Amino acid sequence: MEIVNVNAAALCNSEVMEMLQKLKDTTQKKHKREGYLATVIYETLHYLQDTECKNQTAESVEKFLKAMKKFKLTKTEKLMMLNTPPRTELEIQLIVQESEERLSEDDVSNIIDIINKLFPPNKAS
Amino acid sequence: MFVLSEMKDVIRITPEHFHQSLTDSLAALLNRKLANKVVLNVGLCIALCDIIEIGHSYIFPGDGSSHTEVIFRCIVFRPVIEEIIIGKIKNCSREGVHVTLGFFDDILIPVNALQHPSRFDETDQAWVWEYPKEDGEKHDLFMDSGESIRFRVTSETFEESLPSGPPGAECTPVKTVAPYRIIGGINEPGLGLLTWWEAPDQDDGGDNEEEDNED
CATH class of the missing domain: 1.20.5 (Single alpha-helices involved in coiled-coils or other helix-helix interfaces)
Structure with missing residues (x-):
């Protein structure tokens, strides 16, 4: 092979x-x-x-990727955000390398808002 | 976490499969060959995704089977280094914390990559993070089996499994080595059990007491 x-x-x-x-x-x-x-x-x-992906659809994923364009994230970072959607600042810091330099506080809260809107958290868990 | 890998192989189709269409038998045989197998330096193959190209089929003298060259793509589990993954604790040992994803078990968080300071509790067979409180006391956070844990992938190792040597001579004890192992770490804020970092809005305080009661 x-x-x-x-x-x-x-x-x-x-x-x-x-x-x-x-x-x-x-x-x-x-x-x-x-x-x-x-x-x-x-x-x-x-x-x-x-995992959270069971609520994601091709549509919402595409919307998410479009919304993320302006934050200049790498492909892997965006992929991780899809697989384990961050809901706190701390989680974004884990996913995005040197996030303090690359993202402003507004950016971070923006990302969290977008994620909460597109992928509403599971109430059950 | 998952990638598509493109591979090329020659597949031997035995005559009893000739009644099926070529694509069907190729897909079945490729899945049989790859599903749930680790390919060296590729990762853990999950299933065939699609067949890209089917080459010519050949018949060799003395063999009624057809041999077909095929290029295909396979869904492979191969986390990126530095990736954050959520898994479940399988068990704890002196080596560290063993994590499972259900379909993949060979994940170890070694002692030096646990939150600091941690100790191993012999009676409970669990690692405990001794979280320092403001008043100088420690708060014990237990890592019990079955809990969800968030970890960072720090390295991976592939091991080539060789056929065992000839019988007799030096009979080395047969050791089954995991062909693909992932080493993780949780020594960063935000990593570790999900319950450690939950947002305080959902009646916190009760959370800590609960853990105290357990031990």
Whole structure:
């Protein structure tokens, strides 16, 4: 086997969840399920269901990325914000490197507002 | 956390699969080969995403199977270094805190990457963060199994698993090494159990007492 490109594209958790859900539905229909595949799909979906990505849609993710353009964040930082949406200043400091220099206090509260609006926090948890 | 990796392989399709379409059998065989497997320096393969190109199929003398070259993309679990991930504590040991994501277990937060100062509680088999209070006393924060924990990925190691040596001779005890391990850290403010950093608006104070009662 040959590796052409290890990192051809990054995926956010909600994309992975959508793809796996689809795959699960199609493989279930064929009633002949592969052991390893079924296990890993089940376990991964189980993990993803507990994360915030289950409420994210392709639309809200796109809106979020558009709103984040003006803050000059890196791709990884935005990806982390999607996977673990920060709701406090502290969480933004963890995700964004040297956030004190790169983001003003207004920027930080802006980001939190946008996240709370697009991905409302789970009341249940 | 997840990436798409592009790979190329030659897949052998045995004649009993010839009634299926080529794409279907390729997808099934690729999933069988890769799902839940660690590929060296790539990561943990979850499932096939799509097939990009199907090359020519060849039949070799003495083998009724067809061999097809195929380029495909696979969903791979491969966190970026410095990434923040939320997992659950599997257990604690003298080595540190073992974290699981459900589908991936080989995550260790070593002792030197725990919040400082921490001690290992032998009776509870759990690490405890001795959070200093203003009055000079300590507040014990327990890291129990099953709790959600936020950590930063600090490094990763891939281990090539070799076939075991010939029988007899020097029989080294068979040690199963994890092919892909992630080392994490929680020695930064904001990292560690999610309950440690919850916003104080949701009736805090009760939170701390609860933890006191547990021990």
